[in-house]
Amino acid sequence: MNGAPTISTWYIDPDAEDAMADGHAPIWRHLIELVPERDLSGKAILDFGCNQGGFLRHLHAMRPFRKALGIDIAEQSIARANALKGNLPIQYQAGSRLPGWNEEFDLAFSHEVIYLVADIEEHAGDIWRALKPGGTYYAITGCHTDNPLWPSWRKLVAERTNTVVQDRSINDYAQVFAAAGFTVSARRLGFDGFIPYVPDGWMPNFADALDYYTRTKIVYRLVKP
Numbered sequence: 171m172n173g174a175p176t177i178s179t180w181y182i183d184p185d186a187e188d189a190m191a192d193g194h195a196p197i198w199r200h201l202i203e204l205v206p207e208r209d210l211s212g213k214a215i216l217d218f219g220c221n222q223g224g225f226l227r228h229l230h231a232m233r234p235f236r237k238a239l240g241i242d243i244a245e246q247s248i249a250r251a252n253a254l255k256g257n258l259p260i261q262y263q264a265g266s267r268l269p270g271w272n273e274e275f276d277l278a279f280s281h282e283v284i285y286l287v288a289d290i291e292e293h294a295g296d297i298w299r300a301l302k303p304g305g306t307y308y309a310i311t312g313c314h315t316d317n318p319l320w321p322s323w324r325k326l327v328a329e330r331t332n333t334v335v336q337d338r339s340i341n342d343y344a345q346v347f348a349a350a351g352f353t354v355s356a357r358r359l360g361f362d363g364f365i366p367y368v369p370d371g372w373m374p375n376f377a378d379a380l381d382y383y384t385r386t387k388i389v390y391r392l393v394k395p
């Protein structure tokens with residue numbers, strides 16, 4: 171039950187995690203709007219790979235939930251998540267497995283995490299066990315081998331972060347989660363806001379950024395029947 175070893179922060183430069191959260195915030199809000207589950211007042215939520223915890227803080231502000239767990243292998247990022255959570259009903263915990271969390275959660279999310287998980291079959295099984303029957307896992311990633319930017323991105327992730335990237339296609343994820351028992355569907359993220367021009371190396375050509383947030387990023391909807 172050990173899973174991946176913990177790290178200090180995901181980005182080697184810890185300050186880059188604040189910038190990541192700022193960049194992801196509009197995407198989180200768009201994602202929350204497109205999820206059909208709207209009344210979360212009685213629900214328990216999991217955010218897998220939560221980093222500094224911003225997604226759950228946004229979710230609670232938009233759709234207040236009963237309780238939530240955020241989990242991440244980055245210990246300092248989890249410490250920051252705990253420092254920022256105030257009185258929200260959220261527990262942040264360092265790790266990559268979910269021991270003791272059985273049929274606990276109504277909804278699970280992971281935003282840009284599954285491409286970093288080495289044993290994706292094990293991860294699918296962990297989420298399956300952690301979800302209640304009828305629960306749903308939204309797993310979002312544009313970091314797949316169908317992304318035309320993937321060859322350059324996988325080098326950037328290797329250079330700038332403390333994790334190892336995995337090369338899997340959109341179809342690979344569908345197969346893995348279906349084999350774990352989930353009813354699998356997916357959609358393109360279809361972000362409809364203005365996309366900022368950020369020349370930081372990830373999007374050398376701005377046209378790629380426009381396609382990335384509309385077409386390339388995939389939202390898997392994985393239902394435990």
Ligand SMILES: C[S@@+](CC[C@H](N)C(=O)[O-])C[C@H]1O[C@@H](n2cnc3c(N)ncnc32)[C@H](O)[C@@H]1O
Binds near residue numbers: 180190220222282283
């Ligand atoms: C690209 S960041 C995304 C963070 C956050 N979900 C967001 O939307 O900003 C990927 C996160 O996944 C975490 N991560 C990577 N592999 C993991 C694993 N095996 N178990 C748990 N967390 C993991 C990293 O530490 C990092 O915080």
